[in-house]
Amino acid sequence: MTHAVETVGLHKSFGTLEVLRGIDIAVEPGEVVCVIGRSGSGKSTLLRCVNMLEEPTAGKVFVGGVELTDPDVDIDAARQRIGMVFQSFNLFANLNVLGNLTIAQRKVLGRDRAEAEEVAKRNLEKVGLGDKIYAHPSQLSGGQAQRAAIARALAMDPELMLFDEPTSALDPELVGDVLGVMRQLAQEGMTMLVVTHEMQFAREVADRVLFMDAGVIIEDGPSAEVIGNPRQERTRTFLARILDPTHHGPTDA
């Protein structure tokens, strides 16, 4: 069986800074995998390597059995099947919500306007933004903007969804709406790779959790085990800080 995502010996350096130092992961179709770890541990870079927004320095990336690191691959065609959600939403500022959802459908998938708008509206209903079709991105709250961004990715009918800290830029009271949409997506069987600091979400929704530190994967296992009963010292230290930020405890280095 082909993996939904597979990386083999993935390395990425920015100048002399080595951000990824040999990452081997596999995500199966329908699986929800959360990547956790301190900022600077390389988790966002890993995610951005999966759809080649960052070009790996060494190693291979496969998505749905297609090698994206192959220099001859049609990367634009490959990305149509990979939805990506950014921390800063990145809704197109020159288009309203409907335009944001239809532009790639029309210009990339070649759907006609009527079909694209129908797909857009269906996906906006799904994320609870049926009444914001004609709103401009600047008129949306952070939570609404992020849900619109999720709907934009879904409108392309992706096989895989990448989430890069989707709730980190949101006010705390808006986080729930976005996580709710992601939870629903997971229940529908979407394959998801999620970089997040939301431990509750990771514990409840993810099938598997990867803990990253200093450019390598330290721990990889079922979410309840990695979060509930980590085997590695570094995972324990990290989780202690995240789950109880005011008490660093005796494990604090």
Place this chain on the structure above:
Amino acid sequence: MAMSKRQRARVIRGGQYGILVLAAVLFALTANWGRLRRAFLDIEVARGMFPEVITVALKNTVVYTALGFGFGLALGLVIALMRLSSVGPYRWLARGYIEFFRGLPALLVILAVGTGVPLAFPGTILNRYVALMVALGIVGAAYMAEVIRAGIQAVPRGQVEAARSLGMSPTKAMLWIVIPQAFKIILPPLTNDLILLTKDSSLALFLGSSITQQELTQFGRQALNQSRSLTPVLVAGLCYLIITIPLSLLSLRLERRYGGGVTTRGAGP
């Protein structure tokens, strides 16, 4: 007695106003108003310029400027994209173009196009409108390319990343996402370029023309020769302001609406 900082500022500001008023009063007292009025405000001469100053001269100024601006904008966009290209020779070519034509007086370019093209391609009769469109466009493009480049670079990186992550090619992302946003950012400095080009269109004078092709400066000069009064200069000048002041106000309004623009052009040529 030491003054406080605020007192000192007030005294300095008062001094500045004083100098301004003094200069105005001196000018008003010493200038020969009678002669000035006779030279510049001969109503008969002014009346004689109408309606042609509007129907022919103003119209032609607008037409030449619009043609030059349109051609320059298109050429400027191409050069801006070349300037940002990953292909070295494109970048060098664009840099060379910008440095070359930004450094030349518009007059030389107009003369070069107007007289050079027929020399280079014997037998071609260059339509005056085409010649001016090309010449003004070449000059305008050098300025606009830098403005457009700055505008493109001012579009946040995340916009391109989002577009690429949806499967758009670099070209599609540029065309549908980046350029529309860049143009919104650069509307104020672009309006400024349009104003400068309006004034540069006066250099059409040097290409010679029939009566119906005269723009404001040329028309004013001819009226000047016939009337022995300087009034035509004033009338032509006011006509330029009819075009440029609304544009200037528009530019300010756009700037307020979209925030500070990107400017790469300081003073005019």
